[in-house]
Amino acid sequence: MNAQPSILVVDDEPNNFDVIETFLHNEGYELNYASSGQKAIDRLDTVQPDVILLDVMMPDLDGLEVCRRIKAQVRWQVVPIIVVTALTAKEDLARCLAAGADDFISKPINGMELRARTRSMLRIKQQYDDLQSLLQVREDMVHMIVHDLRNPLTSVLLSTEMLRLPGLSSEKQQKKVEQIAIAGSQLQSLIDSLLLLAKLESGKMTLNCTEIDLAQLCMAAVTDLEAIAAQKQLRLLAQLPDGGEPVTVDVPVFRRVLDNLLSNAIKFAPRKSQVLITTDYLESGEAIVRVTDSGPGVSEVLKQHIFERYEIGTLINGTSQIGLGLAFCKMAIEAHGGQITVEDNQPQGTVFSILLPRLAT
Structure with a gap:
């Protein structure tokens, strides 16, 4: 629905429009007028009404026929x-509903009733628009998930076919096996993130927190992703000082956060550059994890939305971008009582920072 709801008033008597305009003056609506049924039909695309107030008794094309013609068009059926x-007989009102009308107001118009019925119809239209937006988001999500799943799956299938070729050297066989393992890990990571995100969002996930050495957990994530980084000739570096007190986290969930941040950094970092993960401990008793890359960075506008679902920071050709990883990271870190932020890396790139209580709840 438009930011300012659009009302189309169809009546052959201009004075009747003036009455309606007076009653709806302070409601914040955009009022449009059509002096005949045909003019109303012709103006639908221009006005794009959210509600239509339609007089029945009009010459040439009466209100019932106008109603039938509007409802016959798929695009306008939901308006x-x-x-x-002025008709009051039950048979007449039944004819109005049969023609496709959603509600009716009897003449003379009562201002309070007009405002109430208009608001009611606008609520219905808003609910429909919200549902359509949700369905569009779900459709987009399905397309993105299919795209994200297809890339590693294609790698698995092609590598499997290569292994079946006769005379393949052991070195090439080993390389194909490694590619299959990497693609399988990518598929597993995506599926796990989707499942965990759904549980976090529904509030049905209970964190199983245990004490863990933060540096060891970060190092394990680096080790597991080194092969993927090597495909882009990237150096995956870690600066993890010893001596930090343990933190309390749900290890599988927090590890998924680290995997997502490192995978994103690898994805966007230029070839032959480096990705850095660091930890730091504050006097306040909090721990910070930072993942730094030298990629294209995130604009100031996108920083406000980058942790929302399906939000894409920078489109890169040939790079799979589903827009769910960072949304999951935000929900997971906040579930631990922490915060995740994004800032610029100088002179180029991005720094994602996790502020995590040592004794997360």
Whole structure:
């Protein structure tokens, strides 16, 4: 629905429009007027109404026929039509509903009733628009997930076919096996992130927190992703000082956060550059994990939305970008009582920082 709801008033008497305009003056609506049924139909694309107030008794094309013609068009079927009529017999009102009207108001118009019925129809239209937006998001998500799953799956299938070729050297066989293992890990990571995100979002996940050495956990993530970084000739570096007190986290969930941040950094970092993960301990008793890359960075505008679902920071050709990883990271870190932020790396790139209580709840 438009930011300012659009109301189309269809009546052959201009004075009736003036009355409606007076009653709806302070409601914040954009009022549009059509002096005949045909003019109303012709103006639908221009006005794009959220609600139509339609007079029944009009010459040439009466309100019932206008209603039928509007509702016959798929695009406008969902727009509520309130019939404004002097007819009061139940048979007449039944004819209005049969023609496709969603509600009716009897003449003379009562201002309070007009405002109430208009708001009611606008709520219905808003609910429909919200549902359509949700369905579009889900459709987009399905396309992105399929795209993300297809890339590593294609790698698995091609590598498997290569292994079946006769005369393949042991060195090439080993390389193909490693590619299959990497692609399988990518598939598993994506599926696990989707499942964990759904549980976190539904509030059905209970964190199973245990004490862990933060440096060891970060180092394990670096070790597991080194092969993927090597494919882009990237150096995956870690600066993890010893001596830090243990932190309390749900290890599988927090490890998934680290994997997502490091995978993103690898994805966007230029070839032959480096990705750095560091830990630091504050006097306040908090721990910080930073993942730094020298990629294209994130604009100031996108920084406000980068942790939302399906938000894509920078589009890169040939790079799979589903827009769910950072949303999961935010929900997971906040579930631990921490914070995740993004800032610029100088002179180029991005720094994602996790502020984590040592005794997360």
